[in-house]
Amino acid sequence: MLANKPNDEKLKVVLYWHMHQPEYRDLLTGVYQQPWTYLHTIKDYIDMAMHLEAHPQARVVVNFTPILLEQIEDYANQVINYLSNETPMRDPLLSALAYPTISTDYSQRIKIINWCSRAHEKHVIQRFPAYHRLIKISEELGENPQVVAYLTDQYISDLLVWYHLGWLAEHVRRSDLRIKRLLKKEHSYDDHDRYELITVIGELLTSTIPRYRVLTESKQIELSTTPYAHPMIPLLVDLNCALEATPDVPMPEHNKYPGGEARARWHIEKSIEMFTHHFGFAPDGCWPSEGGISTAACQLFQEYGFKWIASGAGVYSNSVENNHSSKESNQNLFEHLPNRLPNQDIVCFFRDDRLSDLIGFEYSSWHADDAIANLIHNLKEVANEDSKHPNTILSIILDGENAWEHYPENGYYFLNALYKNLANHPDIELTTYSDYLADKNTQIQVLPKLVAGSWVYGNFSTWIGSEDKNRGWEMLCEAKQCYDDVVNSGDLSADLLNRAMHQLAICEGSDWFWWFGDYNSTETVSDFEKLYRYHLSNLYELLDITPPEYLASSFTFGNGAPEGGGSMRKSG
Numbered sequence: 001m002l003a004n005k006p007n008d009e010k011l012k013v014v015l016y017w018h019m020h021q022p023e024y025r026d027l028l029t030g031v032y033q034q035p036w037t038y039l040h041t042i043k044d045y046i047d048m049a050m051h052l053e054a055h056p057q058a059r060v061v062v063n064f065t066p067i068l069l070e071q072i073e074d075y076a077n078q079v080i081n082y083l084s085n086e087t088p089m090r091d092p093l094l095s096a097l098a099y100p101t102i103s104t105d106y107s108q109r110i111k112i113i114n115w116c117s118r119a120h121e122k123h124v125i126q127r128f129p130a131y132h133r134l135i136k137i138s139e140e141l142g143e144n145p146q147v148v149a150y151l152t153d154q155y156i157s158d159l160l161v162w163y164h165l166g167w168l169a170e171h172v173r174r175s176d177l178r179i180k181r182l183l184k185k186e187h188s189y190d191d192h193d194r195y196e197l198i199t200v201i202g203e204l205l206t207s208t209i210p211r212y213r214v215l216t217e218s219k220q221i222e223l224s225t226t227p228y229a230h231p232m233i234p235l236l237v238d239l240n241c242a243l244e245a246t247p248d249v250p251m252p253e254h255n256k257y258p259g260g261e262a263r264a265r266w267h268i269e270k271s272i273e274m275f276t277h278h279f280g281f282a283p284d285g286c287w288p289s290e291g292g293i294s295t296a297a298c299q300l301f302q303e304y305g306f307k308w309i310a311s312g313a314g315v316y317s318n319s320v321e322n323n324h325s326s327k328e329s330n331q332n333l334f335e336h337l338p339n340r341l342p343n344q345d346i347v348c349f350f351r352d353d354r355l356s357d358l359i360g361f362e363y364s365s366w367h368a369d370d371a372i373a374n375l376i377h378n379l380k381e382v383a384n385e386d387s388k389h390p391n392t393i394l395s396i397i398l399d400g401e402n403a404w405e406h407y408p409e410n411g412y413y414f415l416n417a418l419y420k421n422l423a424n425h426p427d428i429e430l431t432t433y434s435d436y437l438a439d440k441n442t443q444i445q446v447l448p449k450l451v452a453g454s455w456v457y458g459n460f461s462t463w464i465g466s467e468d469k470n471r472g473w474e475m476l477c478e479a480k481q482c483y484d485d486v487v488n489s490g491d492l493s494a495d496l497l498n499r500a501m502h503q504l505a506i507c508e509g510s511d512w513f514w515w516f517g518d519y520n521s522t523e524t525v526s527d528f529e530k531l532y533r534y535h536l537s538n539l540y541e542l543l544d545i546t547p548p549e550y551l552a553s554s555f556t557f558g559n560g561a562p563e564g565g566g567s568m569r570k571s572g
Helices: 038-056 068-087 094-100 106-115 121-125 128-140 145-150 153-166 169-176 177-185 192-218 233-237 239-244 260-279 294-303 313-321 326-330 354-363 367-384 408-423 435-437 467-489 494-507 513-514 522-542
Strands: 011-019 060-064 223-224 308-311 347-350 393-399 427-431
Touching: 011 038, 011 106, 011 408, 011 435, 038 068, 038 169, 038 192, 038 408, 060 068, 068 094, 068 192, 068 260, 094 106, 094 153, 094 192, 106 128, 106 145, 106 153, 121 128, 121 408, 121 435, 128 145, 128 153, 145 169, 153 177, 153 192, 153 494, 169 177, 192 223, 192 260, 223 260, 223 435, 233 239, 233 260, 260 294, 260 427, 260 494, 308 313, 313 347, 347 435, 354 367, 354 393, 354 408, 367 408, 367 513, 467 494, 467 513, 467 522, 494 522, 513 522
Parallel strands: 011 060, 011 393, 011 427, 060 223, 308 347
Antiparallel strands: none
16 A cells, blocks of 8 residues: 555555657648658557556546647548559658559669668668568668669568568557458568558548547546747757756857747647647646747747746756755755746646656666556555645656557557556556646645756756757758748748748747757667758748758758657666
């Protein structure tokens, strides 16, 4: 039993899943530069919904970024139009799967083969012997590229089918008779097989957002949003807020982002608009991009009607440690209570980094039952420590996508055990933030001072402060100055102004800066650095300005191997 709290109160736990992909489309052509949005949708976002449908007693909070929702909707429409009237799809990899004649172009085949090797070696490629054999053949290309000339259309077709079968949700592989047939067939996939696979993919893409809407209507989940293109709102408003947590960090030459507060407001307004479009109501909560908050950012979120936000424990720790007003006031603060700032009403919940990172990085190598037993043991310890504090709440917050490929069978057994055991535990209550705040017994403590930061290390070092990241900010500031000059001239038509504003928003996303730096993998840094320069170049073209020459050359190169395959990072 957990330690008795007042009135035998249960330990309140929020499982908060963040769903996010940056903008992969070339907004001038509509062509996708990378396929991660549709791949994560048919594997992770749909699987997470299906797990919740299988455990209606479980309750969670789910966050969708607006640009992810836009891309899922766009992909769904692409597949619908392809299946109904053979309209070409705008994702090269999905198009290669669908197109009845495999390209004979040498470079195109190399691209397909390289892409179809980008799956988890142990949990996907080696899991399926037929897929593994195809990959072993492709490995010959590393030393002998001319081998591609001997690879038949059938090889390319089989490789494309297996790649997508490997990226499907585990629930779908286990339950869909069409997919079971394709898995059993193993090879010699024909046009009909590929068309059937595309049909399943289309159904998954089309049903993803509606499934989460239904889960919301049944009160099983609470949905939240993020500023439109996932920008770091505190840095847009004030670049120098990065110095609050890291006073000695080198900063960009520009000491502020031009018109940053107006841009922050645009992203927040657009996020509410897009959320309402997809779900039919305005959100109460917001996961600020990367949990990035500052005093000014909190005030903005409050102005737009948000009742709660969330961030990382490092921000809380820094804020408490830097509160020199009173040692006694520091001692009275408690980490598992929600907080607000003086003269603000918006409530901030802070992530339990240790337990969140156990799910994100450790439990993937454990047996599911052992992992859940360990998690409950840790929850018991927290409850014992919190026993003197009524109505505490523990927040487990992490990506709803990137961890699962590191688990056997896409986290199938772990997530089933997680929901079953936590939802039915006599001393644990899975809840949502809005329901927690609606409880009359809820205590909200006042945090005297907030030190600006994010969920990663409690600061902004992942996005600013190194040579490469600062160079990225310099490029963005220069582009924004050009944008302002052209807009102020009045020479842009209403249509071009709207398109340029949208393109600027994509350039302002925090994702690009995450990857700038040599601690990330070379391949991934190259992918995102090129895409960042691509988006900036498109902005200049929309403004009818020749892009600067530096946008033609790479400015950052990775050589690291972060945990989680380069897409995840521990909080501290």
